[in-house]
Amino acid sequence: MSKSSVPAWAGGLAGLVSGGVALGVARLVAGVVGPSSFPVVAVGDTAIDAAPAPLKDFAIRTFGENDKAVLVGGVLVVLAVVAAVIGVSARRRPSLGIAGFAVFGVLGALAVLTRPGTGAVDLLPTVLGTLAGAWTLRWLLGRATTLVPAWAPERAPQPAAVHGGAADDRHEVPADEPERPAVMRPGGAVAEFDRRRLLTGVAGGVVVAGAATVLGQQLGGRQAVDAARADVALPRPTTPARPLPAGVDFKIPGLSPFVTPNRDFYRVDTAIVVPQVNPNEWTLRIHGLVDRPIELTYADLLGRPLTEADVTLTCVSNEVGGPYVGNARWLGVRMADVLREAGLRSDADMLLSTSVDGFTCGTPVDVVMDGRDALFAIAMNGEPLPVDHGFPVRQVVPGLYGYVSATKWVVDIKVTRFDADVAYWTPRGWAEKGPIKTQSRIDVPGSGDKVKAGRTTIAGVAWAQHTGIDAVEVRVDGGQWRVAKLAEVPGPDTWRQWSIDWDATPGEHTIQVRATDAAGRTQTEQPAPPAPDGATGYHTITVRVS
Ligand SMILES: Nc1nc2c(c(=O)[nH]1)N[C@H]1C(S)=C(S)[C@@H](COP(=O)(O)O)O[C@H]1N2
Ligand SMILES: [Mo]
Numbered sequence: 396m397s398k399s400s401v402p403a404w405a406g407g408l409a410g411l412v413s414g415g416v417a418l419g420v421a422r423l424v425a426g427v428v429g430p431s432s433f434p435v436v437a438v439g440d441t442a443i444d445a446a447p448a449p450l451k452d453f454a455i456r457t458f459g460e461n462d463k464a465v466l467v468g469g470v471l472v473v474l475a476v477v478a479a480v481i482g483v484s485a486r487r488r489p490s491l492g493i494a495g496f497a498v499f500g501v502l503g504a505l506a507v508l509t510r511p512g513t514g515a516v517d518l519l520p521t522v523l524g525t526l527a528g529a530w531t532l533r534w535l536l537g538r539a540t541t542l543v544p545a546w547a548p549e550r551a552p553q554p555a556a557v558h559g560g561a562a563d564d565r566h567e568v569p570a571d572e573p574e575r576p577a578v579m580r581p582g583g584a585v586a587e588f589d590r591r592r593l594l595t596g597v598a599g600g601v602v603v604a605g606a607a608t609v610l611g612q613q614l615g616g617r618q619a620v621d622a623a624r625a626d627v628a629l630p631r632p633t634t635p636a637r638p639l640p641a642g643v644d645f646k647i648p649g650l651s652p653f654v655t656p657n658r659d660f661y662r663v664d665t666a667i668v669v670p671q672v673n674p675n676e677w678t679l680r681i682h683g684l685v686d687r688p689i690e691l692t693y694a695d696l697l698g699r700p701l702t703e704a705d706v707t708l709t710c711v712s713n714e715v716g717g718p719y720v721g722n723a724r725w726l727g728v729r730m731a732d733v734l735r736e737a738g739l740r741s742d743a744d745m746l747l748s749t750s751v752d753g754f755t756c757g758t759p760v761d762v763v764m765d766g767r768d769a770l771f772a773i774a775m776n777g778e779p780l781p782v783d784h785g786f787p788v789r790q791v792v793p794g795l796y797g798y799v800s801a802t803k804w805v806v807d808i809k810v811t812r813f814d815a816d817v818a819y820w821t822p823r824g825w826a827e828k829g830p831i832k833t834q835s836r837i838d839v840p841g842s843g844d845k846v847k848a849g850r851t852t853i854a855g856v857a858w859a860q861h862t863g864i865d866a867v868e869v870r871v872d873g874g875q876w877r878v879a880k881l882a883e884v885p886g887p888d889t890w891r892q893w894s895i896d897w898d899a900t901p902g903e904h905t906i907q908v909r910a911t912d913a914a915g916r917t918q919t920e921q922p923a924p925p926a927p928d929g930a931t932g933y934h935t936i937t938v939r940v941s
Contacts, residue, residue: 409482867911
């Protein structure tokens with residue numbers, strides 16, 4: 396028999412809230428067990444790792460630093476829709492509600508188990524969340540109906556059915572349909588929709604879901620790590636950076652400042668939830684092709700000779716003219732010193748560094764050992780590394796794109812060989828080795844800007860890390876290249892500001908820039924996309940002069 400006495404909207408609402416309770420409980424438990432055990436994150440992480448390279452590039456291009464938020468938002472929207480559908484179906488067949496949650500539990504559990512370094516305890520958030528969700532749905536749907544005596548005439552006008560009856564009746568009856576006779580049950584009672592009890596239950600579910608989520612976030616250690624970070628007393632560098640030359644920054648409005656403030660520094664990584672690593676529990680293991688494997692604590696690192704260096708980081712995903720480049724003053728331990736101490740073997744040619752979240756970089760040994768300021772960095776622009784940028788320790792290697800060198804939250808270095816190990820991005824279509832290509836960018840005017848006729852400043856930055864920039868040239872409307880004025884630099888590892896005056900004449904104009912590095916190589920005009928080993932071509936902008 397049985398139409399459900401519970402209207403579809405009420406089932407959907409119950410499903411939605413039950414889904415919220417499931418996620419809240421999972422979040423709470425994950426707060427204790429660890430962030431990668433939260434199934435939504437595990438599913439997102441799995442999606443990121445499984446996504447084909449072009450899709451990932453598209454996401455980085457389109458959503459920029461919000462790509463992870465967009466992904467998590469997408470996962471949540473899908474979950475919300477499915478939870479609502481589960482709620483609607485469970486009105487007539489509670490077993491469908493259980494089955495629906497079970498399917499999600501299994502998918503979530505599979506995603507969690509495929510994450511690096513997860514084990515059986517990491518299933519707890521998924522299992523407990525799923526149970527809590529299924530239980531909540533049953534409870535809410537139970538509250539949504541009350542049995543009333545069928546003979547009580549004033550209580551009988553609702554479209555009535557037996558809660559939990561078989562779904563053999565496809566006719567939906569609108570909840571507000573006028574008087575119709577109640578369906579009689581053997582016990583003489585009739586199940587009737589009870590809006591008030593459902594809504595109070597829903598309110599309770601919302602409170603539980605919200606409280607569990609907030610509590611889970613706090614337990615998740617963000618605060619503990621923020622506190623530990625605030626407690627770090629940075630030692631003085633043993634080898635300070637060369638003082639910045641006076642003419643390092645033209646201070647032209649709109650031009651990237653020579654030092655990128657930490658809050659403005661680009662961020663690129665695969666982490667949906669930024670790893671929260673407590674420095675007091677952090678260790679760095681160095682093993683593989685070494686005579687004496689070592690394990691360093693954070694205190695060990697701070698106690699070693701510290702080098703300070705100005706280094707510009709660049710992401711291989713940066714399009715010509717793109718924003719994924721930034722310059723900072725880093726403080727850290729020279730990687731070469733640690734490797735020598737470990738007894739680096741001569742047949743090693745790759746350092747496979749692993750982040751606490753499983754991400755890996757493969758860095759050429761010869762680059763790290765050639766004397767440049769390749770660092771296990773602990774500080775950025777005078778403060779302990781921001782959590783987003785790898786706290787407590789990350790690698791910085793001048794001259795290499797971040798994806799092969801700049802491992803954040805680094806915990807393990809396997810000294811190995813390129814023919815024996817493969818790093819994260821290599822099977823995803825990116826080159827095994829990633830030396831940074833010489834590039835230049837126009838910061839002012841901005842592309843599409845309206846410019847007043849007359850003398851105008853064109854300015855930007857150029858970089859060729861560890862080689863240095865020797866010249867920057869600018870041309871307008873494909874005319875003669877003119878040599879730009881270069882700012883000072885402390886060394887070859889940072890970007891270099893440039894500027895040039897231009898007598899702007901009315902009309903639309905195209906401005907292009909190209910740089911020549913200290914090895915005499917001028918950028919190629921040939922456009923190439925970021926994959927597999929870095930974009931090429933001249934940054935070109937158009938302005939309207941009037
Ligand atoms: N753990 C971890 N480290 C990582 C990455 C990552 O995905 N995970 N991405 C790398 C890439 S591709 C770049 S360009 C730099 C970016 O560093 P930033 O976010 O501090 O600017 O980090 C590198 N280190
Ligand atoms: Mo990158």
